[in-house]
Amino acid sequence: MPSSASHHTNKFIHGLYVITDTKLMNEENIIAKVSQALKGGAKIVQYRDKVSSEQTKLKLATQLQQLCKSYQAWFIVNDDIHLAKEVNADGVHIGKDDDDIYKARQLLGDNAIIGVSCYNDLNRALQMQDLGANYVAFGRFFNSKTKPNAPQAALTTLHQAKQSLHIPIVAIGGVTAENAQSLIDSGADSVAVIQGVFAAKDIQAESQKIQQLFPTA
Numbered sequence: 001m002p003s004s005a006s007h008h009t010n011k012f013i014h015g016l017y018v019i020t021d022t023k024l025m026n027e028e029n030i031i032a033k034v035s036q037a038l039k040g041g042a043k044i045v046q047y048r049d050k051v052s053s054e055q056t057k058l059k060l061a062t063q064l065q066q067l068c069k070s071y072q073a074w075f076i077v078n079d080d081i082h083l084a085k086e087v088n089a090d091g092v093h094i095g096k097d098d099d100d101i102y103k104a105r106q107l108l109g110d111n112a113i114i115g116v117s118c119y120n121d122l123n124r125a126l127q128m129q130d131l132g133a134n135y136v137a138f139g140r141f142f143n144s145k146t147k148p149n150a151p152q153a154a155l156t157t158l159h160q161a162k163q164s165l166h167i168p169i170v171a172i173g174g175v176t177a178e179n180a181q182s183l184i185d186s187g188a189d190s191v192a193v194i195q196g197v198f199a200a201k202d203i204q205a206e207s208q209k210i211q212q213l214f215p216t217a
């Protein structure tokens, strides 16, 4: 994998994508926990924090960016395009309530990875692909403790997405080492996980179990 986003191509969104959570980690242990996931083989890390102060978010995002760089993993900021810019993240993840893709691209530039939530909506994914999204995410596929009310997505949507999209596809929502294979078999290039990794006793081992499910290029 290239060490800088300037060499980024879509094919590198592949494998285990872990997302931080403010209930499962705190300022004191977030770096240790994400390090364990990276040691287990995680390829992409998203900083998702809807509660901390701007100052704390800036500090943690800066630390995570450096950590990901040392593992040659992509670092993505959730929701906040300005924070992504400020810490020189590899990219941003945006959903329907966040800044739109035009604004994100304008601020972050051509080399940024912009991922967009598409829930269970293939038409939205096709539109976002046309607008320059670097990956799309579908979900939630399973029961999610983190976001129980996220809209449900169907495995058939993944199959259809695989046939009609040329950008990478991420699957999210209640993903575990036990159910990730079904998503990969249905067309997911990557699975995004919170509880399935960070609520595990052994974060590194659980990450490894999931990452091993992906065929190596």
Ligand SMILES: Cc1ncc(COP(=O)(O)OP(=O)(O)O)c(N)n1
Binding pocket: 017, 046, 048, 078, 079, 093, 094, 095, 096, 097, 098, 115, 117, 137, 138, 170, 172, 192
């Ligand atoms: C990889 C990935 N997929 C989906 C989401 C959800 O984004 P969004 O719909 O904006 O909801 P919040 O995460 O902001 O609550 C995601 N964050 N990452």
Ligand SMILES: Cc1ncsc1CCOP(=O)(O)O
Binding pocket: 139, 140, 143, 144, 145, 146, 147, 150, 172, 173, 174, 175, 192, 193, 194, 195, 196
């Ligand atoms: C952010 C988000 N969007 C859809 S489900 C979800 C939460 C994923 O967390 P978990 O892996 O714990 O279900």
Ligand SMILES: [Mg+2]
Binding pocket: 078, 079, 093, 094, 095, 096, 097, 098
């Ligand atoms: Mg969002």
